[in-house]
Amino acid sequence: MPKTVPNSTAPGRLPDAQRRALSFGLGLLPLLPACGGGQGGAAPALPAPAGDTGANPAGTTTPGVSSPSAAPAPAVQAGPVPAPTVQGLVHPGLLHTAADLQRMHDKVAAAQQPWLGGWNQLLAARRSNLDATPYPLEVVKRGVAGDENYNQMIVDMMRAYHLALRWKVTADEAYARDAVRFLNAWSSTLKELGGNSNLFLSSGLYGNQWANAAELMRTYPGWAREDVARFQKMLLDVFYTRCHDFLANHNGTETRKVTHYWANWDLANVCGMYAIGVFCDRPDITAEASSYYRTGRGNGTHDHSVYYLHPGYLGQWQESHRDQGHSTLGIALAGMLCEMAWNQGEDLYGLWNNRLLAGAEYVAKANALAAPAPDYTPYPMPFTPYDGVQGPGTAVAGVFNPRPCWELIYHHYVGRKGLSAPWSQAMAEKQRPERVDGGDSPGLGTLFFTRDPVPPARPSGLSAVLSGGKVLLSWWGSADATHYLVQRAASPGGPFTDVAQVTDPRTFTDAPAPGSWHYRISAVTPQGERPGADTLRVAVPGELWLHLPLAGDAQDASGHGRHGALQGGASWGAAGHDGGACLVLDGSTGHLRLPDGAVSALGDFTVAVWVHWDQSVVNTRIFDFGSTDVAYMALSPRDGLDKIRFMASRNQFWAEEKVSAPSALPTGRWVHVAVTLSGTVGTLFIDGAPVASADGLWMAPYQFGQTTRTWVGRSQYGGDPFFKGRMQDLRIYSGALGAAAIADLAR
The missing domain is CATH 1.50.10 (Glycosyltransferase)
Structure with missing residues (x-):
């Protein structure tokens, strides 16, 4: 020194x-x-x-x-x-x-x-x-x-x-x-x-x-x-x-x-x-x-550092299975970046529905300790299996690192935005006043970032997806809420009926009768009830989300306006499955682009399409929905083991979750192909019959967010071959169709 x-x-x-x-x-x-x-x-x-x-x-x-x-300054x-x-x-x-x-x-x-x-x-x-x-x-x-x-x-x-x-x-x-x-x-x-x-x-x-x-x-x-x-x-x-x-x-x-x-x-x-x-x-x-x-x-x-969103917006941090010293450093660094950008007029804090706050709340809860020294009992944490830099991870590693990084997070999301961040708040209060950090970050957040808070916000950021056939809700809370009311109605204007009372975590799984339902969250505060900013509709057990007949155009027949667009060497041809026009992909540059984020609001889902594959090559794609070659969900008609495979990953190809059929997709004829996800169970169907099923598929479509490369006939990986053949009648459903419904589509 x-x-x-x-x-x-x-x-x-x-x-x-x-x-x-x-x-x-x-x-x-x-x-x-x-x-x-x-x-x-x-x-x-x-x-x-x-x-x-x-x-x-x-x-x-x-x-x-x-x-x-006013003291004189040295001459410049x-x-x-x-x-x-x-x-x-x-x-x-x-x-x-x-x-x-x-x-x-x-x-x-x-x-x-x-x-x-x-x-x-x-x-x-x-x-x-x-x-x-x-x-x-x-x-x-x-x-x-x-x-x-x-x-x-x-x-x-x-x-x-x-x-x-x-x-x-x-x-x-x-x-x-x-x-x-x-x-x-x-x-x-x-x-x-x-x-x-x-x-x-x-x-x-x-x-x-x-x-x-x-x-x-x-x-x-x-x-x-x-x-x-x-x-x-x-x-x-x-x-x-x-x-x-x-x-x-x-x-x-x-x-x-x-x-x-x-x-x-x-x-x-x-x-x-x-x-x-x-x-x-x-x-x-x-x-x-x-x-x-x-x-x-x-x-x-912002999306890869928060690897997985658990219910209640607990965002599993990418280094959580490594140790808490590095996990808390990640929160410190991401917080500094977002604060500097905020001071330049750019809101990185709010990306993907406050993605950083989800990660911060997860890391904070993992460090908060249900029982302090000498027991050092951590809170039980949800954890999605992670395989990557340090081999397989099956649980959060380590407990309580006192890195001074929480005041910045707390005073942005609560002090500036009026949201609730109970675990970040607990960590900030535990370490207040924040000390100097050891060199990797400045620390001193109590002096730097404490500000007089804004009025508490309404509940916001509501998400509602089908998972395992039920409606999974998560939301951001109000800074002063004592608890929340989950409210449901048959129409967007109400009347809304209370179906649950929730404290923390801010999540609820509802099992309503079949139909179309509208949800909102209301905060109960010392000042009274404060209805949420969002109302979301969910159809139970599901509905047709996107339908491209691909019979001469790429217009969405579902009524939702999710139209496709031909790209590269894609064209329209004859001799479709039904004898009419169909989509023709040239195996070189041709593919179909769906709207960005076309499936980003889905949990359980079904994708079904008629396919005529002309040339059996390894690692081509029937569809590939993602934004990069790091995070994607895709269906390949033939993988390196000569099997048709549905796969999903948020960590490049370190750890693909997959379900594989016994053999590759046939060529030279029309085949009906479908894949469903219900909860974490994926199932493949060929010509209306289930051919393979597997549990452990954690990456539902909503885990990928607003995908920017939502493709049919093309891979996220630039070296993979394009699909060569024809397609017709592409359907995407919210919810996992049963075997009988898929058999009907394959007739």
Whole structure:
């Protein structure tokens, strides 16, 4: 650890007590209380927080935030002026906005809890003490035993970050000058990241936090413009290049098994990329990061990191079967990314019906402990089998990791949005005030992210799918709800009747009589009943969801408007099963595209189609519904074992769930093919007769979300052959048809 020089003995400096108006935690005043509620006792007056221009180091002051203290600043050296802020990027706009910094200043100045406790955690970490010596390195190494030095950079990175924060909250320019000293020392020295593949963790974890520290200092007049430009160059040359390379190539596994790397590897580099893009005024880089989180192939995307949605929106985290230290790090990283994007006007938090909150609630519950020490009894957790990076996983691994990552999650979804997040709330309250993290993330969320909450929201995000022939409901709750009423009606306008009272988890399985039913959720609160924002219709036992006769057009005859579109070498021909027109696929480029998300609202389902297969080749597709080659559900007429196979996976081909018939699909004649899923049981039918069935198919269509490559006759894998032959009468049902109904379709 770098050696520090005591403040009071620094040559040429006045004693601290004479030099600074504020002296929290420096030995001149005792640390203020870190516990208790309300506003607490009186505190010394703080100067206004150091100003933010909202533009560049020469810009104008952002309204509502005071200018830096009047003490003279060092002369700004002559040099090239950085390019002006690109339109659309907000500064400061990473983890801390001008409003956030103003709030920290005001709450600490008023000695309000819990902010004051969070402030004292920052002081207790002693990374913001003055006059420590930077120890920059030319090459930072991580991952080679006996040849690592990255911890030396972590200490200096944290010092720069904490000094910058202390300047912002107190307006004492001594901290700004020290923060600049650390930033300049490293930008003048660092040339390369080294080590084994762990260097890609360095690029993301530390590129992110260096950029956050620098973003706080970008408006300080004492940071010379050429020094700002040099720091930007360091971030781009040393950190961004590695972030980009990892997300593009995954250390050589991109084209083989991109899911070889855990979610944290992706998330670290997406965070680093996003933060660097903002500080360096590069919206193209922030867009690259955001696009990857939205639509990338690796485990760190918003959908793949939350592997499976259990009832009640408990989202199984991709690393849950590994350990809780890495699972909580994933929540910290995803939360930071979403917060930085939010501060730039982009809502990544809300993707796929608050997918991140589902993952956070799962990880939080797994760490909350039903019984604390010494028993350490975890809550029983639902778990879907997972096979991937670390072999088969059958249960959550490990219990209780105290990583300080929960305040950010809690205060967005509850404080900003008014939703209920009981498990994230429990973890936040258990660790409040949040301490400093050890270097992988900043921690200190109580100081950073606590805000006065908005009014509680109505229940929202309702989903209702058939599962095992029953209606499975899940929803997001209200922050102040004591319990929820599940309500059902025969028409969308009601009247609605209460069918169940639910607390947690926010899920219910209903078994109504056959018919068409409408559901809503109502929150019961101390202020009264609050009806939900959503009403959903479900037909029991099911209904025709999509029907493309494929007899000269791709129009949906079901009345739902889910029309198809011919792609590539697809055309219309004669000699269909019924003697009329049919779809012809050329085996080269021809396929049929269904609307995005055509099956994304389905649980139990049936797909049935007439097929005339001209050429028996391995790994072609009758249908393949997905968005990438990582997550898909597909029907292949002949797999590598010469069997017709229905398969589903959310982890590339590490662990396909499947049901296989004894032989491949016949060629040279019309065959009726159908596949059904009821709960977790899949069944294959050939010419109206069941030929194979298997349990353990967890991935119902709704687990894949809004699929963007919902294809007939084409595989998600670019190297697989296209289907060559003809098709007619494609039907998709909500619900699993029985054997008699499928036999009727095959006549």
